[in-house]
Amino acid sequence: MLKDPLSPLQSELSAASDATEAIKLLAWYDRHHRVLPWRVTPPEHRKGIKPDPYRIWLSEIMLQQTTVEAVKAYFLKFTSKWPDIQALADATEDDVLRGWAGLGYYSRARNLKKCADMIVSAHNGKFPASVEGLKQLPGIGDYTSAAIAAIAFNIPAAVVDGNVERVVSRLFAIKTMMPQAKAEIRTFTQQITPQDRPGDFAQAMMDLGATICTPKKPACLACPLQDNCMASTQGEPEIYPVKPPKKPRPIRYGAAFIILSTQRQIYLRKRDDKGLLGGMSEVPNSDWVSATEAQSPQEIAQLTSVELAPFTSNWQASGSITHIFTHFELRLSIYKTEAADLPPSNNGWWVAADALSDEALPTVMKKAISAVLPDAFKQVATKKAPV
Numbered sequence: 387m388l389k390d391p392l393s394p395l396q397s398e399l400s401a402a403s404d405a406t407e408a409i410k411l412l413a414w415y416d417r418h419h420r421v422l423p424w425r426v427t428p429p430e431h432r433k434g435i436k437p438d439p440y441r442i443w444l445s446e447i448m449l450q451q452t453t454v455e456a457v458k459a460y461f462l463k464f465t466s467k468w469p470d471i472q473a474l475a476d477a478t479e480d481d482v483l484r485g486w487a488g489l490g491y492y493s494r495a496r497n498l499k500k501c502a503d504m505i506v507s508a509h510n511g512k513f514p515a516s517v518e519g520l521k522q523l524p525g526i527g528d529y530t531s532a533a534i535a536a537i538a539f540n541i542p543a544a545v546v547d548g549n550v551e552r553v554v555s556r557l558f559a560i561k562t563m564m565p566q567a568k569a570e571i572r573t574f575t576q577q578i579t580p581q582d583r584p585g586d587f588a589q590a591m592m593d594l595g596a597t598i599c600t601p602k603k604p605a606c607l608a609c610p611l612q613d614n615c616m617a618s619t620q621g622e623p624e625i626y627p628v629k630p631p632k633k634p635r636p637i638r639y640g641a642a643f644i645i646l647s648t649q650r651q652i653y654l655r656k657r658d659d660k661g662l663l664g665g666m667s668e669v670p671n672s673d674w675v676s677a678t679e680a681q682s683p684q685e686i687a688q689l690t691s692v693e694l695a696p697f698t699s700n701w702q703a704s705g706s707i708t709h710i711f712t713h714f715e716l717r718l719s720i721y722k723t724e725a726a727d728l729p730p731s732n733n734g735w736w737v738a739a740d741a742l743s744d745e746a747l748p749t750v751m752k753k754a755i756s757a758v759l760p761d762a763f764k765q766v767a768t769k770k771a772p773v
């Protein structure tokens with residue numbers, strides 16, 4: 387039963403298409419599914435291969451706010467190092483953070499480790515096979531619990547990620563603005579989720595959103611659900627989901643200080659465990675301060691000044707970097723110097739330049755170091771909203 391009243395056209399479409407959406411979509415998925423390292427494909431299902439809850443969980447945590455392409459390499463690295471939940475529980479948090487470095491949203495990595503510990507200590511090494519049981523675990527909320535339940539345990543839970551929000555809001559031409567529309571979208575998603583193959587249905591919806599029902603220029607002519615789609619019938623699918631106007635991102639300013647030893651080592655230190663990028667490694671840097679409109683260019687320059695350096699030295703200006711966090715843009719001026727000994731009153735450490743990839747450095751710090759050592763990192767992961 388739907389909580390929200392439907393328009394006559396929505397009622398007609400949903401009643402007429404209750405089963406047909408799932409049937410059409412699953413038939414499309416059988417032919418066009420993406421092959422992903424964590425996925426059990428329909429042909430593999432038919433051979434009796436079952437999804438591994440550990441791999442489904444790991445991929446879903448990694449995919450939060452991160453692209454499939456960026457996740458693939460991390461997933462393969464993680465599963466080769468920690469092939470099961472016991473192996474991950476045996477790892478240290480620092481090791482997990484090092485493996486995660488570059489994926490962003492580092493609280494997810496810490497929760498990953500906590501979740502592995504809890505499954506081993508309280509659940510005998512097995513993931514609970516219910517939405518409610520999964521939701522009790524660290525780092526697993528509404529979306530992830532539904533995704534694991536559907537994909538790993540074939541439970542007909544409504545799995546609603548950004549792709550599914552887009553598809554469903556278009557199928558039913560939902561005019562309510564986001565994020566208020568989320569409850570409505572979930573209700574419709576639950577309604578079209580089949581009892582049979584709910585895991586494949588969830589993955590099919592994700593694939594449809596990623597490859598056909600794209601944010602711009604959806605390929606409606608290639609879509610298996612075109613006959614069921616109100617937005618396509620109306621001729622303006624791109625207006626859904628209806629979003630509020632974007633607010634400009636505030637800008638914060640700061641300075642980062644690259645300290646090089648004579649043996650081509652870099653000085654790093656650890657961030658506080660709490661807060662943004664908690665527990666990750668960093669080069670010494672100043673506070674990141676928002677500028678107000680009332681501040682003059684000279685006052686803003688003070689926020690990135692070499693005077694913020696942790697000690698007096700022959701600092702050389704080495705350009706600047708910009709990094710986009712979810713809620714703000716960061717502009718850092720970069721300075722470098724050479725120092726023979728550890729700087730005073732800092733609990734940091736030296737790392738050889740060619741070993742920096744093994745450190746738990748977030749992307750913003752990799753960018754800062756790359757301003758001085760352009761070859762220090764072979765690649766920096768691309769994310770929707772890097773942190």
Ligand code: SF4
Nearest residue numbers: 599606609612615623
């Ligand atoms: S018909 Fe077009 S708008 Fe509707 S679900 Fe398919 S791709 Fe999206």
